Structure formats: structure tokens, C-alpha cells
Amino acid sequence: MNIVIENLPFLFKGAYYTLLITIISMFFGLIIGVLTAIARLKGNRLLQGISRVYVSIIRGTPPLVQIVIVYYGLVDYGITLGPLTAACIALSINIGAYVSETFRGAIQAIPSGQTEAALATGMSEQQAVRRIILPQAIRVAIPPLGNTFVGMLKETSLVSVIAVTELLRSAQLLVAQYYVYMPIYLSIGVMYWIMSTGFTFILNKVEKRLSVY
Amino acid sequence: MIQTKNLSKKFVDNEVLKNISVDIPDQQVVAVIGPSGSGKSTFLRCLNGLEEISGGIVDVNGLIVDAFDAKKIRQKSVRSIRQQTGMVFQQFNLYPHKTALENVIEALLIVKVMKKSDAVSIGEKLLQRVGLIDKKDSYPSKLSGGQQQRVAIARALAMEPAIMLFDEPTSALDPELVGEVLTVIRELAEEGMSMIIVTHEMRFARDVADRILFMADGEIVEDATSEQFFENPRTKRAKKFLEKVIEY
Numbered sequence: 001m002n003i004v005i006e007n008l009p010f011l012f013k014g015a016y017y018t019l020l021i022t023i024i025s026m027f028f029g030l031i032i033g034v035l036t037a038i039a040r041l042k043g044n045r046l047l048q049g050i051s052r053v054y055v056s057i058i059r060g061t062p063p064l065v066q067i068v069i070v071y072y073g074l075v076d077y078g079i080t081l082g083p084l085t086a087a088c089i090a091l092s093i094n095i096g097a098y099v100s101e102t103f104r105g106a107i108q109a110i111p112s113g114q115t116e117a118a119l120a121t122g123m124s125e126q127q128a129v130r131r132i133i134l135p136q137a138i139r140v141a142i143p144p145l146g147n148t149f150v151g152m153l154k155e156t157s158l159v160s161v162i163a164v165t166e167l168l169r170s171a172q173l174l175v176a177q178y179y180v181y182m183p184i185y186l187s188i189g190v191m192y193w194i195m196s197t198g199f200t201f202i203l204n205k206v207e208k209r210l211s212v213y
Numbered sequence: 214m215i216q217t218k219n220l221s222k223k224f225v226d227n228e229v230l231k232n233i234s235v236d237i238p239d240q241q242v243v244a245v246i247g248p249s250g251s252g253k254s255t256f257l258r259c260l261n262g263l264e265e266i267s268g269g270i271v272d273v274n275g276l277i278v279d280a281f282d283a284k285k286i287r288q289k290s291v292r293s294i295r296q297q298t299g300m301v302f303q304q305f306n307l308y309p310h311k312t313a314l315e316n317v318i319e320a321l322l323i324v325k326v327m328k329k330s331d332a333v334s335i336g337e338k339l340l341q342r343v344g345l346i347d348k349k350d351s352y353p354s355k356l357s358g359g360q361q362q363r364v365a366i367a368r369a370l371a372m373e374p375a376i377m378l379f380d381e382p383t384s385a386l387d388p389e390l391v392g393e394v395l396t397v398i399r400e401l402a403e404e405g406m407s408m409i410i411v412t413h414e415m416r417f418a419r420d421v422a423d424r425i426l427f428m429a430d431g432e433i434v435e436d437a438t439s440e441q442f443f444e445n446p447r448t449k450r451a452k453k454f455l456e457k458v459i460e461y
């Protein structure tokens with residue numbers, strides 16, 4: 001236990017990277033996801049095709065494989081990324097696919113009468129999506145997105161394989177140094193749990209804020 | 214003024230509107246009646262482009278949608294037409310994430326790019342007019358069906374349409390709420406607003422409409438003044454229809 005307490009700053013640093021990767025990937029994943037969902041629903045044939053293939057590939061391959069492809073695979077093409085950058089890119093692309101599916105469902109859940117009402121007042125299709133459909137879809141999407149994000153937080157542990165010193169890898173380094181397993185792994189388990197719970201708490205707050213109507 | 218020439222609409226192989234040609238002058242109040250599935254809603258929706266027409270021409274105040282024009286050209290006219298027509302739906306279709314006032318001013322802000330303060334003053338005036346100024350900050354979920362429909366009418370009026378289209382505005386309402394909505398529509402008629410109203414409220418049609426279009430099987434079977442139509446329908450189908458609805 002002393003080992004854990006002594007090395008708490010080190011573990012906190014790992015936790016910080018876990019959070020950083022999660023938040024960055026969530027941010028870009030959201031943008032990718034919303035754009036992909038709109039491309040899939042309102043885009044021309046080509047855009048629809050691209051977004052469909054993208055989602056299919058990401059959902060059909062293990063995230064670990066996606067991470068090593070971005071980090072090691074791209075080197076073959078002269079693209080060398082730092083581990084942290086590679087981690088964020090891989091996870092953003094990964095989560096974008098899941099977000100887009102959630103959003104697509106949410107957009108489709110909005111009755112067509114909403115678009116029609118907007119169009120009937122002279123709005124363009126684009127204005128109707130932006131002002132009327134998306135705000136409602138976001139509200140529908142928040143609870144499932146919350147689950148996706150908490151899943152993301154846990155998935156960041158995968159990037160330990162490309163030597164990003166996030167929480168899991170920090171623990172592994174300590175284990176290698178002290179040959180003690182349980183206290184170290186248990187304490188990072190607790191840290192993951194606290195972060196997940198914190199996320200869920202914040203998301204519930206956001207959901208409440210958005211459900212004024 | 215609204216004019217259609219040989220307007221037709223097909224859903225795949227199903228011809229829902231067959232060569233409809235009508236001419237509706239300004240300030241006229243037209244009630245469209247007829248059995249379920251006769252194409253009344255589709256006719257209305259073709260006028261403001263919510264349905265793409267399959268053949269013929271729609272002309273709203275000189276803005277022309279011709280089925281033979283390229284899609285781009287049609288879309289452009291459709292958008293201009295929509296800015297000159299207001300539509301009120303059976304299911305109200307208010308934006309649930311916006312308050313009554315925000316519902317009314319949304320198009321002013323987005324389509325007309327009006328200053329917020331100007332839009333608000335127009336919106337408040339309209340809510341006053343439909344008797345709902347005290348509900349301006351309520352979300353639709355907190356309003357009764359009748360109140361929602363009155364907000365929807367105010368929303369449609371905000372763009373200062375030359376003509377209002379109503380698709381069964383009272384059909385989704387509890388009977389005791391129908392009156393308040395019909396009163397608002399009646400007032401609009403008295404102010405000289407051009408309107409096309411699809412309705413099952415025969416007494417209302419008789420009182421308020423100048424003219425009746427009776428539709429059956431995608432055609433306008435009878436086109437008469439409301440007096441003529443209700444006193445003395447010319448066609449057998451209209452006679453039958455009236456007997457049936459009056460029984461109820």
C-alpha cells in the first residue's frame with residue numbers, strides 16, 4: 001500500500017493522460033460522428049457510401065488493431081506519429097463511427113413533421129437540420145452517447161500498447177519496478193471507477209439541463 | 214392567387230392526383246372536402262412543394278413550379294413559394310425544444326434574418342392575436358392541443374403569407390378545443406386572408422368558405438360556392454358524401 005501512496009503522483013499523471021485522451025477523442029469523435037451521420041442521411045450517393053464503409057470497417061475491426069495500424073502501420077508510408085497523437089487519432093476515428101450510428105438513430109427518431117414544418121416556413125433543408133432537427137436529436141442521443149463515452153474512457157487503456165503512459169501503463173511500469181500486483185492494479189481500478197462515475201454524473205447533469213421542455 | 218394546371222401526382226404507380234386545374238383568386242376562402250384518401254392533403258402539399266409534383270404546373274402569385282423544369286429550378290421556386298404561404302398541420306408540428314414565442318419567430322430570424330428585437334415584437338403581436346400572449350414562454354408540451362394549434366397558426370402567419378394552407382387543423386383536437394381554433398381561422402377569413410382549408414367540419418366549411426372543392430379519387434369532382442354545394446350538390450358522389458357526413 002505504501003508503494004501506491006508513494007507513487008500516487010505518478011499514477012495521477014497516468015490518470016491525467018487517460019482523461020486527456022478521452023476528452024480529446026470524444027471531442028473529435030463527436031464532430032466526426034455528427035458529420036458522418038448527416039452525410040449518411042442527407043448526403044449524395046458518394047458521401048453515403050463513404051460513411052457507410054467507414055462505419056462498417058470501424059465496427060468490424062478490433063480497436064486494438066486500429067490503434068496499432070495508426071501508430072505502427074502508417075510509418076510504412078512515412079507518417080510517423082507520436083504515441084499520444086496516434087492514440088487520439090485512432091480513438092477519435094473509432095468513436096466517431098459509434099457516435100454516428102447513435103446520431104443517425106436519433107435524427108431518424110425525430111418525426112418528419114418537424115422538417116416539414118420548418119421547410120413550410122421557407123427554411124432551407126440545411127437550416128431545418130441545423131435549427132430544428134439536430135437540437136432535438138442531440139437530446140435523444142445524450143443517454144446512449146453517455147454510455148459510449150464511458151466505454152471510451154475504459155477503452156483508452158488499450159493505448160498502453162503503443163507506450164502511451166496513461167493509467168494502465170503507469171501501473172504496469174510500477175509493477176515492473178516493485179513486483180507487486182494487487183495493490184497497484186486495484187488502485188487504478190478504483191481510479192477508473194471514480195472517473196467513469198464522474199463522467200456519468202456530468203452527463204446526467206447535461207441531460208437534465210437539456211430537458212427543460 | 215393560386216393556379217394549378219393539369220397538376221398530377223403519382224406515388225410510384227398510384228396516381229393520387231389526376232390533372233387538377235383550379236384557379237383561386239386572392240382573398241378567397243376555399244374549403245377542400247371529400248372522403249379519406251381522396252388526395253386532399255396531397256393536393257395541399259403539392260401547392261407548397263412538400264410533395265414533388267409529377268405533372269402539370271403550380272403557380273402561386275406568379276412563382277411557377279413546372280413538373281418539366283429541372284429539379285434545381287423547381288426547388289428554387291418552391292422555396293420562394295413557401296415564403297409566401299403559411300401551412301398549418303393536423304398534428305401542429307410545433308418545435309418542442311422552443312417556446313411558443315420562439316416557435317413563432319424562428320423563421321423570422323433564420324429565413325428573413327431579422328433583428329431579434331423586431332422579430333420578438335412581431336411574434337408577441339401574433340400571439341396576442343391568437344389569444345396566447347400569456348403563454349409566450351411556455352413550451353409546447355405545456356400547452357393544450359388547441360393552444361398548440363393557435364401557436365402553429367401564429368407561426369405560419371409570421372412570414373406574412375399571401376395565402377394560408379390548413380390541413381385538417383382541428384382533426385387531432387378534443388371536441389371542446391375545436392371551437393377556439395376555428396374562431397381564429399374565422400377571424401382570419403374576415404380579415405380577408407386567402408385560405409385553403411382541408412376540413413371535415415362541414416358546418417364550419419359552410420359558414421366560412423366562399424367556395425368548396427369536393428375531391429374524390431384524386432379529382433375535383435365538384436367546384437361550387439359553399440351555398441350551392443351544401444344546398445344543392447350537382448354530383449351524385451357529393452350528394453352521397455353529404456348524406457353520410459350529416460348522418461354522423
Ligand SMILES: Nc1ncnc2c1ncn2[C@@H]1O[C@H](COP(=O)(O)OP(=O)(O)OP(=O)(O)O)[C@@H](O)[C@H]1O
Nearest residue numbers: 224227229247248249250251252253254255256381
Ligand atoms: N408518401 C406517400 N406514399 C405513398 N402513398 C401515399 C403517400 N401519401 C399519400 N399516399 C396515398 O395517396 C392517397 C391520397 O392521400 P391523401 O393523404 O392526400 O388523402 P386525404 O384526402 O388527405 O385523406 P384523409 O382525409 O384521410 O387525410 C392515399 O391513397 C394515400 O394512401
Ligand SMILES: [Mg+2]
Nearest residue numbers: 253254255381
Ligand atoms: Mg389528409
